[in-house]
Amino acid sequence: MKRLVLALALLGTALGANAALFLRADGSAEVFDGTVEITLSGTRLTVPRALIRDRAQMAGGRLEKLDLAVTAADFAPVPQPSAREPNRPLPEHLVLMLTATHAANPDAMDLFQTVYARFLGRETWSNPGGLIMRRFRQGTPYEDRELYIGAGGRRIFIALCPQDAHRDIEPCTALLRQDGLDAEVRFSAHHLPEWRRIAASSLALMASLTADQGAKAAQEPKTP
Numbered sequence: 341m342k343r344l345v346l347a348l349a350l351l352g353t354a355l356g357a358n359a360a361l362f363l364r365a366d367g368s369a370e371v372f373d374g375t376v377e378i379t380l381s382g383t384r385l386t387v388p389r390a391l392i393r394d395r396a397q398m399a400g401g402r403l404e405k406l407d408l409a410v411t412a413a414d415f416a417p418v419p420q421p422s423a424r425e426p427n428r429p430l431p432e433h434l435v436l437m438l439t440a441t442h443a444a445n446p447d448a449m450d451l452f453q454t455v456y457a458r459f460l461g462r463e464t465w466s467n468p469g470g471l472i473m474r475r476f477r478q479g480t481p482y483e484d485r486e487l488y489i490g491a492g493g494r495r496i497f498i499a500l501c502p503q504d505a506h507r508d509i510e511p512c513t514a515l516l517r518q519d520g521l522d523a524e525v526r527f528s529a530h531h532l533p534e535w536r537r538i539a540a541s542s543l544a545l546m547a548s549l550t551a552d553q554g555a556k557a558a559q560e561p562k563t564p
Contacts (some may be wrong), residue, residue: 372420376400381440383520385549390417393435406438408545412531415541434527435511436542438549441522448498448515456487456500469533471497488512490535497539501529514539518546 372389379385379402392398393407409418412432419430439445446454459480465473471490476482484506490497501512511526516539525542 372398372417378403378406380404380406380438380521381442383440383550385521387549388417393418404439408436408438409433410436410545412527412538415545432528434525434531434538436545437524437526438546439522441517441520445522447517447522449496451515452487452489452496452498456482456498460487467532469535471499471532471535488532488535495539497535499532499535501532516542516546518543519550521546521550 372392374389375386376389376392376398377384378387378397378400381404385406387400387406387408389398391408391410393409397403397406410416410433411418412434418433456476459476459482460474461477463475467473467488469490471488474487474489476485476487482500484503486501486503488497488499488501497514499512499514501507502510507529512529512532514525514527514535516523516525523542523546525538527538531538
């Protein structure tokens with residue numbers, strides 16, 4: 341009888357410890373506050389840690405590439421997975437893969453003129469949101485892709501998307517350039533009609549990452 345009581349006591353202690361660890365892990369690992377200083381090939385950024393997709397990059401410092409994730413609806417930070425609700429679906433999101441702008445890297449228009457245009461077919465289709473869709477010729481490197489082109493403001497928007505059969509597993513990609521940063525934006529094809537909002541919000545986010553650095557530089561005392 342004493343052995344049974346002792347076993348039940350040990351079991352209760354173990355369950356209590358596991359519950360405490362569970363709650364502590366859920367409360368501490370899911371919140372990423374504050375900002376971190378990151379340098380991308382000489383371009384200095386101040387980045388909210390909650391936007392950083394790769395936890396290894398949250399320490400900041402010098403990086404070659406920075407991966408950000410934001411919700412598709414309002415470009416807010418994507419909630420981290422919860423230990424209390426491991427099966428809770430995350431909101432739809434898009435990814436911005438940032439690198440510093442280099443002269444050797446083409447922008448969206450250069451890529452269209454020097455690469456994509458050589459493989460396009462003649463047909464064009466109008467799409468919701470004012471986009472024009474172009475297909476690539478069979479037998480070319482992009483035969484399983486479609487090109488979407490939109491003109492708005494001072495910039496042209498170009499998105500490379502998978503054909504319908506692959507859209508559930510592969511994203512569209514669009515290249516954007518702002519304030520010394522290049523971004524490859526990855527998003528679901530069903531957000532194509534929102535291309536103006538996605539482009540404007542992405543550019544605004546990129547500008548905000550360098551704005552803090554500009555403000556700090558302006559406040560630094562100048563040496564005579």
